Amino acid sequence: MAYSHKPVMLREVLEFLNPLAGQKFIDCTLGGAGYTLALADRVGERGKVVAIDLDSLALSNAAEEIKNRKLKNIILIQDNFKNLETIIGANFPAEERFDGLVLDLGLSSAQLDDENRGFSFKGDRPLDMAFGPANGRSTADIVNYYPLLELTRIFREYGEERRAYQIAKAIVAGRRIKKFKTTAELIALIESAAASHNRSRIHPATRVFQALRMETNEELPALSEVLPAAARILKTGGRLVVVSFHSGEDRIVKRYLKDTPGWKILTKRPIIPTEDETRENPRARSAKLRAAIKI
């Protein structure tokens, strides 16, 4: 399958990271390799880019691209970025420090379009929203076994879904009759549970799907873990850039940078994509970029 993903705010990301020849960077979210390839180009043969992703599809696509371009300055690693220090410790000497690190959170367009996974509510797909290899509990487990109040909490906190409790209650009633296996089964239930209230322009399953994805991949805890690890791995003067798509993610980054000594914040307010970019790439519209320098 061809891997498609348009990098979001690439120009701004590069401006804040300011990569120079010979420097070393970490791209914690390889995806379609948009940032990784641009960084590799800027740091040149003497520099290095470590690119991490959980998704084998992202890694095989990047490996192909690297081979075609005959690049020797990119190291690809399949892992969770929350293990950043272990990953770097296993691949570099203990004293190694980096010039910059970037995170571009959430999922890629290629993952959304992947028919073998259940990120999209188009079509009928397995109830599996994991970014990578199974981490012990699948999306189907969450839907079929989480207690009512736990489901309500994730729909509310991660999905900002106003009808969190009603939808969770309908799921619990539905799964007593038959466990959910596919996205279409879940969507049909959400559509009927939400039908009388749905005045929004977005699909009634959008927020629930976002919440299930974030819970499946433990996305907010992973972000909270990687930020202090990034601080330890960057050089003094090293740069951190985070692009997020969810208010909960942006809040974690904002609070972390504000509350942790040792950072000079470069973005008083988050940077958002230009109108031209959102017109060309509507998926960029909710992006927020924050950047800081380690001092």
Ligand SMILES: C[S@@+](CC[C@H](N)C(=O)[O-])C[C@H]1O[C@@H](n2cnc3c(N)ncnc32)[C@H](O)[C@@H]1O
């Ligand atoms: C929005 S895409 C990145 C796109 C990339 N910047 C580009 O230019 O193509 C996010 C990627 O991060 C990966 N990802 C999300 N959470 C992760 C985690 N905790 N550890 C490793 N990879 C993760 C996803 O699998 C996805 O491929």
